[in-house]
Amino acid sequence: MRREMVHPDSRLRRMIPALSLRSGALITAFLLSTSAGAQLLQTPAQTLAQSTLKGLTADGSVLRRGATTVTLDISGGYVVGVLTETDSLDDLARGVGAGWGLDETNLPKLKGNLSNPQLLTAARAGFVDTTDDSGTDLIALKVTGEGSGTRYAAYVAVNIWPDSAFPVTKAVTGSAAAPVTLRVFSDFQCPYCKQMWDKAMPAWRRDSATYRVMHYEFPLSFHRNAQGAAEASECAAAQGKFWPFADQLFANFSVWTPLDPKDAPAKYAAYAKAAGLDTAAFKTCVGQRTFKASVDAQVQAGLKVNVQGTPTVYLNGLKLSNYSDAREVARARAITTAQPSAASVIEARLKAFR
Structure with a gap:
């Protein structure tokens, strides 16, 4: 990984x-x-x-x-x-x-x-x-x-970081009673985040009784469309549609990531429509950068819990070095649920x- x-x-x-x-x-x-x-x-x-x-x-x-x-x-x-x-x-x-x-x-x-x-x-x-x-x-x-x-x-x-170390997020899926909470700091323009979304995330989301997944924005400064995509995803989250919109972003990764940042919002609007959002409200939200401060706050919160890159995954507060290593995940689950x-x-x- x-x-x-x-x-x-x-x-x-x-x-x-x-x-x-x-x-x-x-x-x-x-x-x-x-x-x-x-x-x-x-x-x-x-x-x-x-x-x-x-x-x-x-x-x-x-x-x-x-x-x-x-x-x-x-x-x-x-x-x-x-x-x-x-x-x-x-x-x-x-x-x-x-x-x-x-x-x-x-x-x-x-x-x-x-x-x-x-x-x-x-x-x-x-x-x-x-x-x-x-x-x-x-x-x-x-x-x-x-x-x-x-x-x-x-x-x-x-x-092991306490729950209070992490900010509130609307991007949550899975049962509140799930024994495993995965907190994911991610960048929509990061190819390794797409890899995680394509390979690991589907299994986590399917097993909602075991995994409660919380997504946090951590756009990297050298990805010129990452900040805009993060803000757009927060606009989708405000309508309760974070996950289908995020699916659209990663499914169309090769389309919007090379664009000039001024041209990307039109693509976000198309993805919002495909995800079932109120596109007029979404466009207003994106255009006004309604959630810029929220994205920036999530980045700062990530730095405080030693996020150094994306994706970074915490299992019940324990930072994983490799989220795809079954042995590490099992060990983390054992000590945090004992x-x-x-x-x-x-x-x-x-x-x-x-």
Whole structure:
């Protein structure tokens, strides 16, 4: 599954993107030179087998050595968070490294980052932040005590966005009782979005008892007709016809996407008629750019949840790296629908760091 990106992404793992201090200043991001593996969302056995955890004694999902405790938070059969509590920066790096899937060679640099005086000072107040540009996981740090009594706590976990992080949209299909909510950020001029619409979307829409699909506008700036198409689709949504109009846009993708933006509205009107809209009201809506502010707000909301390109799909708040990977989808569904859910397990942990 490919995605059109907002901007080039180095994919470097960040220690923390921008750490706010009580003074309001910002600490520059700490970078690891090697991208971390996707260790979170593995089975407990896979996590426990990592070389970074050697020397710790396992008792179920808890590992111990001296004053160090590493606890695996498990939901739906997968590790969704790793909590490390210790008096040793070496062991703190091992616990964080286990959550990130780092090998032994990365631990010295990670320890050096964790030892940064500014970072440790800020961690006295505790903080929670995303760990990379994609926003797929979190890190929380807390330092307590002084001198030989200093204790460190770190928690790395998958990032599950709450419903409140997403804007309201009229472009919704599927049962409100469906166990899976898919939130899709899309661009009508994006070829990969068309691919998703043609291949994955029909199955999601047919299985309305399982999938509730919510569409969000995310027109990319280098697609000259994307903004206009997005606004037109919002005009269709205002008449309760988003989905048939969107079907028309993607079915006629090769017709309207090459046009000069001034010529595209005539095509939108034709597609609106085919979709059963009140075309007079639709033309007025498009001509007045009634929903420009709404489209712009959806883009800003997408940036806040780390949308980097289109299409981007969130399953029950969990950002998918590949919506067409059945194993990833099954894993995401398992942790988000488990009792207790991954989101509730993680949030309970994070309260100690805020």
